[in-house]
Amino acid sequence: MSPRFIIATSTLIIGLLLSWLMFQTQDQPENYKSTKKLVPNPLEYIPSDPISQRQKNGGNSDRNNNFDPNAIPYERVITFSSEEAYRSFLKKLSASGVFNKGSIDSLRAVRISFDSLSDLNALELNPEDVEFNYPVLIPELREVQPQEGVLGFGNGALDFLGISKDNSEWGKGVKIAVIDTGIEPHLALNDNIQHINLIDLDEGTNPNSHGTSVASLIAGQHPNMRGVAPQAELISVRVADETGVSSSFLLAQGITAAADAGAQLINISMGSSSDSALVRQAVDYAIEQGAVIFASSGNDGTQQASYPAADPDVYSVGAIDANGTHLNFSNTDDNLAFAAPGLEVQAAFPGDNVTSFTGTSGAVAFPVGAVAAIMSESQQSISAEQAVSILQSHSNEAGLPGADNQFGIGIIxxxxxxxxxxxxxxxIAVASQTYLLPTADSSASGLQVSVENRGTETVFQSTVDIQIGNDYFPYTIQKISPNERTVVTIPSGLGQLRADAQLEVSAQINLPTGQSDAKPGNDQRKEIVTIPTDDR
Known part of the structure; x- marks a missing residue:
């Protein structure tokens, strides 16, 4: 731990001095009461084109046309199947009318720019080897805002995640790459961060704060801003400029650089509306090197994750509020892996300041830190992939029974x-309540109550008291083992739901005599179920 983080207990003066350094008080917004300096959410950028425009670009779009409205104009990425062809192309570039904008030796890929299509065509490239270069951006909350009634986390994210004991040593020995806008010095972060800068910032510009905020959620070390895995070894891979703009080529370059630097975990809080064959190759390369990749699902409120989160080999993460509610802006996807805190989370901001961080960018940092913590705190040495499996099997059921497109396997x-x-x-927890409506394929209906054993002991003869409107239904669960989920379905209430357009439902777990629940707060749920007008 950096000496800056040591809080001396010998004198009150030193303690007060560190508090002052961490949370300098300056002018606050009139509607915000705090002694901490907060700044607006750092600007985040997401692809703005609608879901209907999303398409997989198989890396050979140039065979069909010379234009893609989603691509960076006058740029292409060329990959070669042989080392000889790759090296030969690099040599002849200087005598051509195109410009070398970068290369990735491990993927035999070159990024070029040109002034006219005639210069590109003069290279006589195999169309199979050519693809567009697409914008990759940090997500912005622009088109879809959080719904009314949601609750932010503030500095309570670790408590929400069940971290109730000292975690200051978690993550030791685990290397985590943050592919983003770069990590700036901050009182909450270790000084010993490896920096790989793949993009130069314009002279006199201030780096974007996004990467610093993400890093603090993973590995923050200050007592007032602690991450999930404070002792993890961070690798800052800067692929985006001061405005948060990058490209599929730079992202692929960052992924391969992170893998080559020994990263066991890779955090990507960025995304694109377009699929890139080169990025998929980079993902494959990193996985072959032993890395596990997590990416934010995106903040545009669509029914498909951004890329590379949409890649089935990448763990996609969505955002929830402090009540465990799916946030409207968080992209849903059948490939979603986890849900994690993503609303008004306290995070680092350059200049030893604090910000309120909202979005899937922050959400993805929590499972990354969680996997690092599981790796370091396990009794035996385990791989990152094994740690992911442990996190999956110990995530909390939410939403529809089983994995779904809003919560993935569950809330970490x-x-x-x-x-x-x-x-x-x-x-034993009442994990969720959902009402099953009849469909064209099935006439089944009723309240589905998901019950989950989140402890380490098998429980026998627990009961669930279920109320649907004015009707009461007791149900006995004969046996539920650790990590087991069971769904109780009560076929009642459809008539009242259709008549009133809403229905009050509740469920209460009761343990056998002599047993007490470690977390009684999750033993009961009470909610109002509503029905769409078309289903009444």
């Missing part, structure tokens, strides 16, 4: 994963 629960081998934990 770091404490549950870390304490998985601690005996004696009894924790």
């Amino acid at each position: 629960d770091v404490g549950r994963a870390i304490n998985r081998n601690t005996s004696g934990i009894v924790d």
